[in-house]
Amino acid sequence: MANLAYQESNVSPKRPKFSDEETCLDRISQLPDVLIQHILSFLPTKEAVATSVLSKRWLWVWTSVPILDLEDSLFCKTDERLRIDFMQFFTKVLIFNKVASLDKFCLKFNAVYHPWYVKTCFWAAVARDVKELDINIQGMENFPLLKLPCALFTAKTLHVLKLNHGIELDVPGTVSLPCLKVLHLVWIKCRRDESVSRLFCGCPVLQELLLKNLDCDNALNFNISIPTLKSLFISFFTGQVSCKLKINAPILQYLNLQANLPQLEYDVEDVSSLDEANVTVSLLGNHHIPLVKALCNAKFLSFNWDWYTIMHNFKTYPLFLNLVRLELNVGYGGWSVLSRFLESSHNLKVLVLAKNANCRGLGLECRWTPPKYVPKCLPSSLTMVYFRGFEGLRYQLSMVKYILNNAGVLKMMDICTNGISDMPMDSKFDMLRKLSMFPRGSKACQLQFN
Incomplete structure (x- = not known):
């Protein structure tokens, strides 16, 4: 029987031989759409769209990827043709992408586009019930700051919000971000201190907060009273004259504080659950005594x-x-x-x-x-x-x-x-x-x- 089976296998039609690349491509193409979409989600959107040329099987797979990750070229700042190409590409992506709910919307671009176009990007993300929004605007020296649309502050599905450069934070009276757990604000302009406090109050489940080099017209007065906060990173802008920092976070586990402000006042009420703290200052002085005393329950301490x-x-x-x-x-x-x-x-x-x-x-x-x-x-x-x-x-x-x-x-x-x-x-x-x-x-x- 064994010999017969061997003979039958020898007389079967010969399969065409494929190169290693073709074999690999064929194996990936045979995967279900859900797995292919998951693989493409690790690529920038431009590269994911480029896979549409592989075959008819791949033509529209990218349109169901729940992640949009777009970045313009450094040359877009000086080349108008490149800017137009990027805007057209981005518009087509929004039109053809048929995902009703985005897992992540990441956009990094130069500050050379009209504000209405940038706001369209925010609207597109919020309208798709985005879970993670990451906006990074570069080169704001000669361009007006972008104001966020009010709809962003009532996004019910938003879990992660990261804003980096080129944005003016002017929080409206109503803030409701019931699912927001991660908030990063880097080099953001704050017109009023109460904007920041109002934003915190509208995030009832916030767990991770990063504030880096916020620029305020007036003295900085931050009241970080967040009962759900577990991780806090703060870096103060060195140009500020005076600042007061109040922290009340009973389940905080990690604190990273970088402050080169000689007149910074500390009011730390409750960080009793703290495990690790890293403090970097220019001068360790008497005004840090309340902070040092508040860190007494930590397991790991670093002072610089x-x-x-x-x-x-x-x-x-x-x-x-x-x-x-x-x-x-x-x-x-x-x-x-x-x-x-x-x-x-x-x-x-x-x-x-x-x-x-x-x-x-x-x-x-x-x-x-x-x-x-x-x-x-x-x-x-x-x-x-x-x-x-x-x-x-x-x-x-x-x-x-x-x-x-x-x-x-x-x-x-x-x-x-x-x-x-x-x-x-x-x-x-x-x-x-x-x-x-x-x-x-x-x-x-x-x-x-x-």
């Missing part, structure tokens, strides 16, 4: 400041009982906070120390005063220490010596001299010799010097 710190009024730090990883990217004269953080972090496991890049290579000595009493974390919990930008200065050697001598369960001290690669090799060997001679409180501690 440029030059020095002035926190004389902060005599007693809060207890950071949940803190397991602390990163300090310290500016000149700011190492005094290290002792205070060590004293307040009883369960600290990982410590990352770095000299701010603005201060590396200057050879500036700083004062560092060790704690009066050995912090609880040193003999009991601290297992890993990383020191970046090490220059072998007296205060740095003193800090390393103190930690090595008192860290009873330390497993590794990793010291890296990045940023000072021009140091002579003899100096590096001499530095390594000094470090290796320091007494160690943990017999298991390994010293790595890079």
